[in-house]
Amino acid sequence: MIELENVAYSYGGAELLSDISLKLAPGSFHFLTGPSGAGKTTLMKLCYGALLPTAGHVRLFDADVRGLTRDDVAMVRRRVGVVHQDCQFLDHLPVRENVALPLHVSGRSQEAAGEDLNDLMHWVGLTKRANALPPELSGGERQRAALARAVIMSPEVVLADEPTGNVDWDMSQRLLRLLIELNRMGKTVLVATHDLGLIRATKTHVQARVLRIANRRIQLAGADL
Amino acid sequence: MRRLAKRLSRVFASDPQADRVVPPSGFTAQLTLFAAGAMAFLAVFALALSLASGRLAARWGDELGRSATIRIAAPADQQQAQTEAALRILETTRGVQSARAFTSEEQAALLAPWFGTELSLDALPVPQLIEVIETSGGMDPAGLRLRLAAEVPGAVLDDHSRWRAPLVKAASRLRFLGWTAIVLIGAVMAAMVTLAAHAALAANAQVIRVLRLVGATDDYIAQAFIRRFTLRALSGASAGMVLGMLAVLLMPRGGDETASFLTGLGFQGWHWILPLVLPLLAAVVAFIATRLAARRTLEELS
Numbered sequence: 001m002i003e004l005e006n007v008a009y010s011y012g013g014a015e016l017l018s019d020i021s022l023k024l025a026p027g028s029f030h031f032l033t034g035p036s037g038a039g040k041t042t043l044m045k046l047c048y049g050a051l052l053p054t055a056g057h058v059r060l061f062d063a064d065v066r067g068l069t070r071d072d073v074a075m076v077r078r079r080v081g082v083v084h085q086d087c088q089f090l091d092h093l094p095v096r097e098n099v100a101l102p103l104h105v106s107g108r109s110q111e112a113a114g115e116d117l118n119d120l121m122h123w124v125g126l127t128k129r130a131n132a133l134p135p136e137l138s139g140g141e142r143q144r145a146a147l148a149r150a151v152i153m154s155p156e157v158v159l160a161d162e163p164t165g166n167v168d169w170d171m172s173q174r175l176l177r178l179l180i181e182l183n184r185m186g187k188t189v190l191v192a193t194h195d196l197g198l199i200r201a202t203k204t205h206v207q208a209r210v211l212r213i214a215n216r217r218i219q220l221a222g223a224d225l
Numbered sequence: 226m227r228r229l230a231k232r233l234s235r236v237f238a239s240d241p242q243a244d245r246v247v248p249p250s251g252f253t254a255q256l257t258l259f260a261a262g263a264m265a266f267l268a269v270f271a272l273a274l275s276l277a278s279g280r281l282a283a284r285w286g287d288e289l290g291r292s293a294t295i296r297i298a299a300p301a302d303q304q305q306a307q308t309e310a311a312l313r314i315l316e317t318t319r320g321v322q323s324a325r326a327f328t329s330e331e332q333a334a335l336l337a338p339w340f341g342t343e344l345s346l347d348a349l350p351v352p353q354l355i356e357v358i359e360t361s362g363g364m365d366p367a368g369l370r371l372r373l374a375a376e377v378p379g380a381v382l383d384d385h386s387r388w389r390a391p392l393v394k395a396a397s398r399l400r401f402l403g404w405t406a407i408v409l410i411g412a413v414m415a416a417m418v419t420l421a422a423h424a425a426l427a428a429n430a431q432v433i434r435v436l437r438l439v440g441a442t443d444d445y446i447a448q449a450f451i452r453r454f455t456l457r458a459l460s461g462a463s464a465g466m467v468l469g470m471l472a473v474l475l476m477p478r479g480g481d482e483t484a485s486f487l488t489g490l491g492f493q494g495w496h497w498i499l500p501l502v503l504p505l506l507a508a509v510v511a512f513i514a515t516r517l518a519a520r521r522t523l524e525e526l527s
């Protein structure tokens with residue numbers, strides 16, 4: 001689905017990531033970890049076409065990102081649900097419409113009226129806040145809304161960048177359970193997180209691989225976690 | 226052209242949700258409306274000016290161009306003979322349809338404004354006038370002048386072109402300036418919409434980023450802006466056009482032929498349809514300007 005081959009990336013200075021090869025197979029569950037500033041967010045951005053690699057090849061759904069037009073990138077984003085580290089919303093629209101936004105922009109507005117949206121809002125515990133504006137939400141509520149928005153299109157791949165950064169342990173467990181549920185339905189999941197406890201807790205429910213960024217490279221972490 | 230029409234029709238097929246993704250913008254929207262209205266108002270006048278001066282140029286060119294006058298100033302005893310000689314020459318001149326000496330009553334009528342009706346012309350050495358009507362092909366005034374000089378020493382040919390030409394030229398120039406003004410008004414309108422669209426796009430950079438992240442195509446995003454500006458230009462220009470037409474309609478009418486330039490500043494016959502096209506033109510201009518601005522901006526933002 002998403003394939004990186006000898007990828008390097010630099011924001012202009014020294015290389016931040018070097019010689020990264022990675023393959024997210026359909027139905028797999030990966031964690032991405034590493035110290036702050038290691039390049040987790042950068043790697044995620046390479047995976048949904050927000051950044052182009054400075055060397056090597058990134059293939060999204062079997063197409064090289066360098067060959068994608070802007071419309072192609074838009075289409076890729078409908079198949080990849082992304083939870084951004086800095087959740088951004090349309091601040092003038094209520095949460096409910098923000099969650100349904102991917103449906104609207106892809107011409108599937110009629111689905112926004114369906115039960116699925118209500119179920120999803122319920123799942124992330126935002127039913128009561130559905131009509132609030134995003135700036136009125138707490139940090140954790142924003143992250144839950146971002147996760148709901150990422151999965152509303154029922155995407156093939158879910159990329160979540162620190163989805164539990166601002167929520168308590170119970171809520172982070174619930175969010176992770178939602179991701180595990182999606183993975184069981186066959187979705188490919190990649191979660192970037194610092195939280196080793198969360199990784200350990202998840203590994204009891206799902207077979208997850210842990211990737212660690214260290215020294216600009218990516219390593220498969222051992223079973224020691 | 227057909228593609229443009231299709232795109233334009235999409236602007237009017239509303240998608241209320243697509244409109245809502247971009248936050249409403251109060252003040253700049255009013256400015257765009259106002260500017261479009263003012264431009265349409267001015268365009269109505271420029272149009273009226275162009276059409277009126279066009280009519281004038283055509284009429285003067287037509288009426289004056291086809292007639293000439295010969296003045297015969299000779300001693301009283303030779304006047305009759307010279308007049309007949311001139312008429313004979315005219316009969317054999319190519320391009321002359323007819324020629325006719327004014328009767329003394331007609332000459333008296335022409336002079337009445339200056340001398341009053343009491344004066345008898347017989348007492349004055351008034352030159353004899355001959356009216357020459359040309360064929361549509363026109364005659365050769367220089368050739369005629371040579372022949373007259375040889376046989377009718379007292380004859381002076383006035384083919385009106387001396388004072389006609391600058392008038393017709395001025396009227397044509399005025400028409401040209403009118404059309405130039407319309408083109409300039411359209412260009413200013415395009416510049417203004419481009420500026421407003423750029424401002425709107427810049428103010429909504431965050432909105433555009435979010436939309437791109439959730440999979441919106443450039444077309445979808447641009448559409449929200451294009452629709453706004455096109456509709457604003459259309460409604461603003463419609464209001465301006467109506468006001469402009471009312472103002473033209475309320476211009477005082479009447480007066481004689483010579484004053485007709487001022488009092489004839491208006492629309493005649495089917496020309497009344499032309500101003501109705503202005504709002505549509507404004508909408509097309511706004512559509513294209515916003516589309517170009519949106520495309521450029523969206524490609525800069527990743």
Ligand SMILES: Nc1ncnc2c1ncn2[C@@H]1O[C@H](COP(=O)(O)OP(=O)(O)OP(=O)(O)O)[C@@H](O)[C@H]1O
Nearest residue numbers: 011016034035036037038039040041042043085194
């Ligand atoms: N747009 C940018 N321009 C220049 N440098 C950048 C840019 N974005 C990130 N960086 C730098 O690249 C490095 C990696 O950033 P990145 O956001 O990928 O780290 P991260 O692993 O996600 O960190 P965290 O765990 O804190 O989220 C950082 O040193 C950061 O300062």
Ligand SMILES: [Mg+2]
Nearest residue numbers: 040041085161
């Ligand atoms: Mg990060």
